[in-house]
Amino acid sequence: MAKIALITGATSGIGEACAHIFAQNGYNLVLVARRTERLAKISHHLEDKYAITIKQVIADVREKESLSEVLEALSSDWKNVDVLINNAGLSQGLDPIDKGNTDDWDTMIDTNVKGLLYVTKIVSNWMISNKAGHIINIGSIAGQEVYPNGNVYCATKHAVDALSKSMRIDLLQHNIKVTAINPGMVETEFSVVRFKGDAERAKNVYAGLEPLIADDIADAIWYVVSRPSHVNINDMLIMPTAQATATLINRN
Template sequence: MPQIALITGATSGIGEACAHQFASQGYRLILLARREERLQQIARDLTEQYGVATNILVADVRLKDQVEEALATLSGADREIDVLVNNAGLSQGLDPIDKGNTDDWDTMIDTNVKGLLYVSRVVSGWMVNRGKGHVINIGSIAAKEVYPNGNVYCATKHAVDALSKGMRIDLLPHGIKVTAIHPGMVETEFSLVRFKGDAGRAKKVYEGLEPLVAPDIADAVWYAASRPAHVNINDLVIMPSAQATGTIVNRK
């Protein structure tokens, strides 16, 4: 019986790359995201390329009822999830605290923190019942340091870091691994979302350097997931070689 990976935020960037990585290793996939057409296309691509079964769940992780209803459609063997990749996350805006948009704050907190919790609450319960599993949370360098105008986004990723530590303690007696992976600059839709579709501003973030790309992070996720049963990667920070901290980069 193939192992199962559930990946949130699976329609682009790191989530989509993780789907390809796990599919290439023969995993059955459960992909959760908001964009149904995109989910369907990715599922078709994965089946065509790797011959794996893929189940799609359409839900916005910010909405507890949607998450619970989507996950409730899984039954039997589909609940025997071996790896949960909590990837869904975003940043909105880049403003000082006194000028911050409170709607942006709500979106980041609801997605990055509450969304991760809503999914983890259900899936970790299934893992506890089985006595095994692995939760992999995608954080950020913003989980390790705070940079100018990053205030609320950094706070949400610090929360992901703290939650990962708390999960590791709580789930330890049940044989469940917990890993946090914290990327630096990765060129995905991230900056485009942060700057609300301003492609020019998003592109400038990566000018003059070679950033990470989504498959780099998917490779790290797979590394963590594929360790022997007695080995857990607790915490992994991954940066492009041109980046030293959240704000110090070498541009050419």
Template sequence: MNSKIALITGATSGIGAACARLFAAQGFDLVLVARRQALLEEISKELEEQHQVSVQTLVADVRDKAVITTQLESLPAAWKKVDVLINNAGLSQGLDPIDKGDTDDWDTMIDTNVKGLLYVTKVVSNWMIQHKAGHIVNIGSIAGKEVYPNGNVYCATKHAVDALNKGMRMDLLPHGIKVTAINPGMVETEFSLVRFKGDEERAKGVYAGLEPLMAQDIADAIWFVASRPAHVNINDMLIMPTAQASASLTHKK
């Protein structure tokens, strides 16, 4: 094993996969958490071969408290010295006004974006406290800073992440643990495809006429905050494509 370990949730696609590749390139060993076993095995093999790092994979849905907790706690002791936790697992489902919202979609967003983040953080923060060091990076959103039409519950979950990020920073301060929020605007990943339940045409339409951020842009920002000197903590970063000025204001050509 190398000296540094990063634990990444939602590691098989989008920002999570981009982070896995970048941190592996920087020599980090990885604990990758995701639901899709085949994709986990694929990226794990790729990174081990390309960067000669060690990778542990956990097939788990962060919504399942018992499974994610058991999986994390079952890691060998050497793997519990996590230097960087990237709470990336998150999603949006539906884009409906509050009166027409699907309550199953609401549960999925709340359980993944808020409760899942909490379940993982509860376990890993205790490891970091034991070692009196660590860095938690929470992936928020512009939706955690402002609300947009029909974004209601998704925006509420990301506002919760924004509040939790601030609360974690305070609670973990005595233990020397860094906490950072990374809040992207429009990033072209599977995000819109998931939101619109596989409707590729509708998903592509979100980014038509402008150049969105890419997953690599956010991974670069995460690496920047994670690689600052020990005495420097970036509390909060808001990153937008040039063509986006707010959650709902974009310039399309």
């Protein structure tokens, strides 16, 4: 029987790249995302290319009640999730704390922290019933250090780091692995979202260097998941060669 991976934020960036690499390796997928048409397009492409089965779940991880409803409505077979990839996350704005937009703060906290918690509570209980599983939390270099104007975004990713450590402790007795994947600069839709559609400003973030791409992170996640059952990679910090810290970057 094929294994199952559940991926949030599955229609772009790291989430979409993970869907591709897990499909390529024979996993059936539960793909959770907000964009209906894009989710359908990706799902049909992967099913046709890799002869796997995909369950499409239209949901916003911030919406606790509706999220729980659609996930718990899955059949018992689809609840046999082997791997959970908590990928849904974003940054909004880049302002000092005194000028921050509180709506942006709410969006980041509700998505990056509360959304991750809502999904994990549901899926971890399925894994406990199965006495096995692997949870991958997508953190950031911003969860390891802070940088100017990163305040609330950095705080949410520090929270992801703390939650990953505490999940590992809480779920130890249930044979559930927990891994934190912490990327540096990855060129996805991340900066476009942060700057609210300003593509030129987003492009300038990566000017003069070769950033990571989503496939780099998906490849690392596959490596972590494909280790033997007695091996867990607790944390992985992945940076472009041109980046030493959150702010120290070699631009040509």
